[in-house]
Amino acid sequence: MDGYINPDPTPGPETQAFWDAAREGRFLVKTCTACDRAHWYPRNICPFCSSSDTVWKDASGRGTIYSFSPLRRMPKPYIIAYVTLEEGPTMMTNIVDADPADLSIGMPVQLKFSRTESDFRVPTFTLSAGPATA
Amino acid sequence: MNRQALGYVVGAYEHPLRAAPDTSVAQLHAEVALGALADAGLTKDDVDGFFCGPDAPGTGPLSLADYMNLNLRHVDTTNTSGSSYLIHVAHACQAIAAGKCNVALITLAGRPRQEGKSKGALKRADNPNQPDFEWEHPFGIQILGVYAMVAQRHRHLFGTTAEQMAWVKVAASHHAQHNPNAMLRDVVTVEDVVNSPLVADPLHRLDCCVVTDGGGALVVAREEIARSLRRPLVKVIGCGEAPVGQNGGYMEITNSGAQKSGATAYEQARVTAADIRYASIYDSFTITEMIQIEDLGFCEKGKIGRFVDDGALISGQGRLAVNTDGGGLCNNHPVNRGGMTKALEAVRQIRGEAHPAVQVPDCDLAIANAIGGQLGVRHASSTIILERG
C-alpha cells in the first residue's frame, strides 16, 4: 500500500481556510457556536441548526476506524476509510503506513497529513502507537 | 384483495444485447422504447409523457424526444442514478393521476463497455462545485471502495461472512442459467465466489455486478388504456423514495434508504413484507442486495447472513425468490444503473411471463427496490410494489 499519491483537493471560498491551515500542519474541524456541535464535511452553514455562526477549531487529530477497505486492484493500492473523530463526526480518509491485515474497526488512529499531486496536505490517519483498545 | 391502482405498467422490454458495438446510444433508447410500446400494443404516437435519466444524451429529454419524434405534454428527468427508473414509475403514476399525461414512456440505455467504462473501478465523474467533492475525491473515493466499507462494517456489527455474501451471487447464477440473454450463465458455488480474487476487502470479484451495454424501457398508462390492451394487468399499488445523506458526519452506513422508501410503499399499498411473493432488488454488489432485503423487512436487521445462507433467494427452493432474471450480478446491468431491469423482471413475474424454471407460482404481489448513488456515502432508495390486476 505504498506509492499512492492523493489527488488534489479543490479549495473554494467556503474551504480555503482549511487547506491553508493544513499546509501549516493544523487540522481544522467546523463547529457551530449556536448548537455547539462539530460537523463533517465543513460548511459555513450548520447542517443541524442552520446557524451561520460556525467557526474553525483545531481538532485533536485523534479518532477511531469506523470502516475501511484496501483497494487491492488499483494500479497503486491504498486503504480508503471512514474515521470517527474525537470531536464527534465521521470523515472519509485514508489509512496510511499500515498493513490492511493489522486493521480492524474501532482501532484508535492518529492524524498524519499526506502530500497530494500538487503538494497540498490532506488529512489521513495512521494507527496510534501503543496497545490497541479495540 | 382489490387494492387501488396508482397506475398500470402496460409495456416492458429489455434489450437483448449486452455488448452493442454497432448501435448508437440514441438508437438503443429508441429500440427499447419501441420494444416496450410493441409489448403493450401501443405506438409512439400514443406517448404523451417521457421520463428519462442522464443516460439520455443531450439536454434532459430534448434530444431523444426529437430523435424519436415524440409529441409530448409532460416530461420528467429526475436523476437519483440507478434508482431513477423506479422513481420514474412513481412519478409517471402521479402525472397520470394529475391528468398531465395518459401514456408515459420510461427509457434507459447506453454503452459503457464501448466507452471504456467496463474495466476496474469506475471513477466518479463528479463536479468540483458539488460540496462533498473536495472531501472525498482526494481520498480516492470510488464505488467499489465505499460498498466494500459498507460490507466491512456489516461484517463487524453483525458477523456477516464472505460465504454468506457469496450465497447472493450463487442464487443469481442459478437464475441466470435459464436466461439466454444473461451475460454470465454459468452456475457458481460459494467456493467459486470466495476463491475469486479479493478486489476490496471483504468483496471478491464475484461479489460485483457485471457491466453491460443495452437498456430497457417501461410504459405506464392510465386504467382505461390498460384495460383496453390485450396484456395481463400490472397495477402499481405502492411507491416510495428516500434520499439519504451523511447527517453532518453522524451516520450509520449499514442502513439504507430502503427502510423509509419501503415503509412508504408498504403503507400506500397496504401490504407487508410477508405478503410479497417476489422481489427484484438492485444488486450492484452482493452486500447492496443484502442490506435492502433487511431494510425492506424480509428479515431482522443484521440477520441477512443467516437468511440467505441456505439458498433462500433461489426461486422454487427458497423463502424469497429474488432477481429471477439473474440480476445485475449475472444477467444485465445496463449503464451501471440497475433500477430499470429490476422493474422489468418484477413485471414479468406478475404477468406470469418469467422463465418457467424461475416463475413464482401464482405471483400476485411483487416488490422492486433500487439504491442509486452510493450506499455508505449518499444515495436514494426507491421502491415500487406491483399487483396482478
Ligand SMILES: [Zn+2]
Ligand atoms: Zn448548529
